[in-house]
Amino acid sequence: MRAEETRNVTISVVLLALAACxxxxxxxYALTIGVTIAMYAVLATSWALFSGPTHYISLATxxxxxxxxxxxxxxxxxxxxxxLLPIAGVLGGVLAALVGLATLRLSGVxxxxxxxGLAELVRQIITWFQNMSGQKGLYVLTNITEAGIYWQLLGLxxxxxxxxxxxxxxxxxxxxxxxxxxxxxxxxxxxNTAAAKIMLFVVSGAVAAITGAILAPRYVYIExxxxxxxxxxxxxxxxxxxxxxxxxxxxLVGVIPFTFLWEAISVSFPSQTTLLLGVCFLLxxxxxxxxxxxxxxxxxxxxxxxxx
Amino acid sequence: xxxxxxxxxxxxxxxKFGGLVAVNELDFDVTEHQVMGLIGxxxxxxxxxxxxxxxxxxxxxxxxxxxxxxxEHLPAQAIARRGVARTFQLVRLLPSMNVLExxxxxxxxxxxxxxxxxxxxxxxxxxxxxxxxxQANAPISQLTYIDTKxxxxxxxxxxxxxxxxxxxxxxxxxxxxxxxxIKLIQDLRAEGRTIILxxxxxxxxxxxxxxxxxxxxxxKIAQGTPxxxxxxPEVVRAYLGDEHA
Numbered sequence: 001m002r003a004e005e006t007r008n009v010t011i012s013v014v015l016l017a018l019a020a021c022x023x024x025x026x027x028x029y030a031l032t033i034g035v036t037i038a039m040y041a042v043l044a045t046s047w048a049l050f051s052g053p054t055h056y057i058s059l060a061t062x063x064x065x066x067x068x069x070x071x072x073x074x075x076x077x078x079x080x081x082x083x084l085l086p087i088a089g090v091l092g093g094v095l096a097a098l099v100g101l102a103t104l105r106l107s108g109v110x111x112x113x114x115x116x117g118l119a120e121l122v123r124q125i126i127t128w129f130q131n132m133s134g135q136k137g138l139y140v141l142t143n144i145t146e147a148g149i150y151w152q153l154l155g156l157x158x159x160x161x162x163x164x165x166x167x168x169x170x171x172x173x174x175x176x177x178x179x180x181x182x183x184x185x186x187x188x189x190x191x192n193t194a195a196a197k198i199m200l201f202v203v204s205g206a207v208a209a210i211t212g213a214i215l216a217p218r219y220v221y222i223e224x225x226x227x228x229x230x231x232x233x234x235x236x237x238x239x240x241x242x243x244x245x246x247x248x249x250x251x252l253v254g255v256i257p258f259t260f261l262w263e264a265i266s267v268s269f270p271s272q273t274t275l276l277l278g279v280c281f282l283l284x285x286x287x288x289x290x291x292x293x294x295x296x297x298x299x300x301x302x303x304x305x306x307x308x
Numbered sequence: 309x310x311x312x313x314x315x316x317x318x319x320x321x322x323x324k325f326g327g328l329v330a331v332n333e334l335d336f337d338v339t340e341h342q343v344m345g346l347i348g349x350x351x352x353x354x355x356x357x358x359x360x361x362x363x364x365x366x367x368x369x370x371x372x373x374x375x376x377x378x379x380e381h382l383p384a385q386a387i388a389r390r391g392v393a394r395t396f397q398l399v400r401l402l403p404s405m406n407v408l409e410x411x412x413x414x415x416x417x418x419x420x421x422x423x424x425x426x427x428x429x430x431x432x433x434x435x436x437x438x439x440x441x442x443q444a445n446a447p448i449s450q451l452t453y454i455d456t457k458x459x460x461x462x463x464x465x466x467x468x469x470x471x472x473x474x475x476x477x478x479x480x481x482x483x484x485x486x487x488x489x490i491k492l493i494q495d496l497r498a499e500g501r502t503i504i505l506x507x508x509x510x511x512x513x514x515x516x517x518x519x520x521x522x523x524x525x526x527x528k529i530a531q532g533t534p535x536x537x538x539x540x541p542e543v544v545r546a547y548l549g550d551e552h553a
C-alpha cells in the first residue's frame with residue numbers, strides 16, 4: 001500500500017511538472033486547449049469529491065463559478081487581484097454551506113433541481129442589480145497572461161488533488177463512502193451525515209468559485225449570462241461521469257477526451273451543441289455507467305478472471 | 309440476571325401517525341445484562357418502538373432515557389454515539405465495501421471511536437467473534453444470508469454499544485441457520501450484553517429472553533418471563549386470529 005502511494009505521488013508530480021511546461025512550447029492553440037482542460041479538470045474533480053461518494057448530483061457548479069468571476073470582475077476595481085481568489089473561495093464556500101443547510105436534507109431529484117435553479121437565481125439577482133444600477137457588464141482588464149491563468153489553474157488543481165487524497169484517507173472520506181452506500185445505516189452508525197455532506201459541498205463550491213475568479217481575466221468582458229451559463233454545470237457532470245467518480249483521477253480521464261470532442265462539436269455543429277451535449281450525456285450514462293474508471297476495473301477483473 | 313440498574317427506560321412513550329396511535333403510553337425498563345423480547349402480533353408497534361429508541365422516528369410525547377439521560381430529543385447519529393446500536397428488519401449492509409470495511413463502519417463511528425490500524429484490528433477481532441474471520445476481504449454480494457446477518461451484527465458489536473436493538477434478526481433463516489443464529493445471540497447474552505429483541509420466532513424467545521414485553525395495538529398488555537407471558541390469556545387472545553397464533 002505504501003509503495004503504491006509513493007508511486008502514485010511520483011506519477012502525479014511528474015505529470016504536473018510536464019503539464020506546467022506547456023506554455024513554453026509557444027503553441028498558442030495548445031495553451032488555449034490546456035487552459036480549458038485545466039479548468040474543467042479542476043471543476044470536475046472538485047465536483048466529484050462531493051458527488052462521487054454521496055451520489056448527489058449537483059448542478060450548482062455554474063452558480064459558484066459565476067460568483068467567482070463576478071468577485072474578480074467587481075473586486076478588481078478596488079483590491080489587488082491576488083486577494084480576490086481567497087475572497088471568491090470564501091464566498092463560494094459560504095453559499096455552498098447555506099445551500100447545503102437548506103437542501104442536503106432533501107435527497108435525489110429535489111437536490112438536483114434546487115442546484116440547477118440556484119445558478120439561475122444568482123444570475124437573475126445579479127442581472128436585476130445591474131439593471132438597477134444601469135451597469136450592463138464588467139470589464140476585467142489585467143496584465144495576466146493566458147500562461148499565468150494556466151499555471152494558477154494547475155496550482156489549484158494540485159491543491160484539489162491533495163485535498164481529495166487527504167479526505168480519502170480520513171474519517172470524513174470513510175463516512176462519505178458509507179453515506180453513499182446507505183444513508184440510514186450511516187446515521188445509525190453514528191455519522192453526522194448532514195455535516196459530512198455540507199463540508200464536502202463547501203469544498204467543491206469554494207474550488208468552483210476560485211476557478212471562476214481565475215478565469216475572469218480571460219473573458220475580459222463579463223456578463224451574467226456568460227458567467228452563470230447552465231451549460232457549464234452540465235458539462236462538468238458529463239465529464240466527471242465519463243471519467244468515473246470512483247477514483248480521484250477519474251474525472252481527469254473524462255475531461256481530456258471530452259474537451260477535444262467538444263472542440264470538434266463546437267466547430268462542426270455550432271448551432272446543435274446543446275442537442276449533441278444531450279446525446280453525449282445519454283450515451284455515457286447507458287454505455288459507461290461507471291465511466292472509464294469502471295471500464296478499466298471491469299477489464300482488469302475479467303483479465304484476472306481469465307488467468308486465475 | 310433480572311436485577312440491576314436500568315440501562316434504557318421508556319416512560320409514557322407515545323407515537324401518533326396522524327390519527328393512528330402506533331405506540332401508546334409505553335413504559336418499560338431494560339436493565340444491565342438483560343435480554344428483553346419485544347413481542348406481539350404484526351402491527352402492534354414493536355418496530356415503531358425500536359425506531360423511536362434509535363431516533364429513526366420522533367416521539368409524540370413521553371420520554372426515553374439511556375442510563376438516566378434523556379435521549380428522545382437527539383438525532384439518530386447522536387443516539388448511536390451514546391451506545392444504542394440497531395439492526396434493520398431487512399439486512400442493511402454497505403454494498404460497495406467488503407466485509408471488514410462494513411464492520412469498521414461500526415468501529416470508526418460508533419460508541420467507542422477508533423481509527424486506522426486500531427480500528428482494523430478491532431474489526432477483525434469482532435469478525436472472529438461472529439465466526440467470519442476467514443471472510444474479511446469477501447465482497448458483500450458473495451455472502452450467504454446468515455453471513456450477511458453476522459456481518460450486520462458484527463458492525464453493531466464493533467461500536468461497543470450499551471444496548472443492542474435487533475429487529476427480527478432471526479427472520480428468514482432456515483432451521484439450521486436459525487439454530488446458529490440463536491446460538492450466536494445466546495453467546496452474546498452469556499457475555500452480559502444488554503439486548504432488546506423484536507422477534508416472532510417463539511422458540512428463540514423462550515431460549516433467549518429474560519423478560520418479555522407484549523404489545524398489542526400499540527399498548528403493553530403483559531410483561532414477565534417468556535413462560536408467564538406466553539400463557540397469559542390476554543396475550544393468547546391478542547395472538548389468536550393472527551397468523552402467528
